Amino acid sequence: MTEINEPANNASDVVNGAEPLLKLRGIDKHFGPVQALYGVDLDLPAGQVTGLCGDNGAGKSVLTRCIAGAHQPDHGQIYFEGHPVHIRSTRDAAALGIETVYQDLALADNLDIVQNMFLGRERLRRGLLDEDSMEKTAAETLSTLRVTTVRSIRQPVASLSGGQRQAVAVAKAVMWNSKLVLLDEPTAALGVVQTRMVLDLVKTLRDHGLAVMVISHNLNDVFEVADRIAVLQLGRMVAQGPASGFDRQSVVEYMTTGTSSGRPIEPAGSAQ
């Protein structure tokens, strides 16, 4: 249960154009009269970081919640590892290996790092909490992620810095054999140094073969870590492709107008 998933071949497969880990096709979602997503397609390959960009209200959160199981799409199909799946709850998502780190991190300040990482999934021995085993596993996970500088994993989360809290939340998410990690605005509340730490952590996840989706307003961060970029505008996926095909200018144009005067990128939504 402890190791970060390392599907050795997947990473290269994706590069060769093989099946992405998660594939969304034609996702529609509306809330009452408000249409939030229009036929969204999205590919999240293993071993790559996908940056999801979009202005406020573009549908980033709704799309994330559809993948995380918090919302169910009205139409459209989700494929996981090539198979069609229905993600009806966060539990379903966790069973597939999809974990979400929300912006508020969902950590209990009064509990220590180990207790937070195992919250809801405590290990028991003869009916009692098995603190020793949990502490060991948590320490191993943190060192796998190269989060080596928390002073003690028995310190309460309240005493951690913003970057350390983010690291604990990410470690909590990837400890469970997860294959896909969704990070919602992971650097929003962080200073320069802390942001750098978290971005390095995202790269470490990718290097371990996980698929990572980073939702961010901050284009600097997106261009720093993303291998692929997807842009939502008013509920439509207006552009998607390798990060090398974008520059800051084009992403901003896609976010605001839905088109770009520059080089055209594989316009998602029109295909299939």
Add this chain to the structure above:
Amino acid sequence: MTAGTGESAEGTAVDLSAAPKAATADVPPELLAQSLRQYLRAWWLQIRSGNSGVLPVVLAIVLVGIVFEIITPEHAFLRPSNLVYIFGLSTVYMVLALAETVVLLLGEIDLSIGAVALFGGVIAFKLVQQPGQDWPWWAAILAALVICGLVGALQGTLVARLRIPSFIVTLSGFLLFSGIIVVILGGADGNVSVSSTAPNQRIIYDLVQGLIAPIVGWVVLAVVIVAAGTAMWLRAAARRRHGLMAPPAGVTALRIALVAVVGVAVVAICNINRGTLIVSVQGVPWVIPIVLVVLGAWAFLLQRTRFGRYVYAIGGNPEAARRAGVRNAAIRTWAFALCSATAALGGILLGSFFFGQYSTNTADPGQLVLYAVAAAVIGGVSLFGGRGKAVHGILGGLLIGGIAYGVSLLSLGQLATPLQYILPGAVLIGAVLVDVLSRRGAGSVTRV
């Protein structure tokens, strides 16, 4: 990884050490220290940062002892007979504070605790002396705990499922059961008492009034210290061996020594003859080991089980607990049920403390609530949820018991009754101030 390698000396990759320096003081001392000296220094740092654990309440207990010894007539406060009386009185507040602690940890409050405690006590007292067939003492106690547990479960359900504020639900419970008790007691002047001569009722009478023979007290103490000390030592040693976080050996030894010293002091005080030359009265009251068992059970439940972990998690961040799959409503309901069941035991002890007699004079549910909440908060349990331990209720209960009895010794005449409310009230608001101010301090959090 450029920034990481640049900053960390050993070439470790991601350096998240940008935590502010102030955080040093918030880390529990045993996590940092390798030696006894370092441990004490870290502890001192923590105290100065306003995150001092049980130290303030221990100091307050010492202070109360000294002050009342000076100001009571004939300097009687610290006489063995008075100290044993305070132990007995305090155990009631201790048990109620333990009960209140689990609800406070959730960030809720139970105002019905005094009334429910008396309700449970009256039930048990009635059942052992039915007009028809008497219930055996253990069945009567069990029935009282179960009935009060159901009352608590009902209140907990209203709080957890219907989202009614616990303040309102338990305030209603307080009024409701305050009235029901008067009905059971048979009117405003009614009372119910157990006889110290009937063998079945004698057990209930003896819960607080019964004494353990001095020699037995010493033997039990020795066994407990050796067993607990060995367990503490072996556990800490095993954790150190596996490279897990554990206090240094010196600290473990110090803790064991501290437990032994307190135990010896209590047994020694209780074993001094506090009777007359003709009738000797000596020995540890039964209630002391009983309270220690209740403390052990609650500490075990809160620290070693999933239920306890979830109570802390809900108190710290209910949304995080919910997302982690914790069934918040079920945990809340259980917490209220266990709180009320524990309170029932406190009620039975209260009747036993008043020489087996319940009357509307000795039993004031409002005062009991005040004292129970005050004891827990003074001991170090946060009113805002998520912080506090079982042992805090024990220390707070002793402090409240000491103040309550000290005031009654002062022969203040008309002032005595108001002061029994005013003093604990003043101490409570002081403790809440400390709680609030320490939360404002730089992210300081008591370790759970």
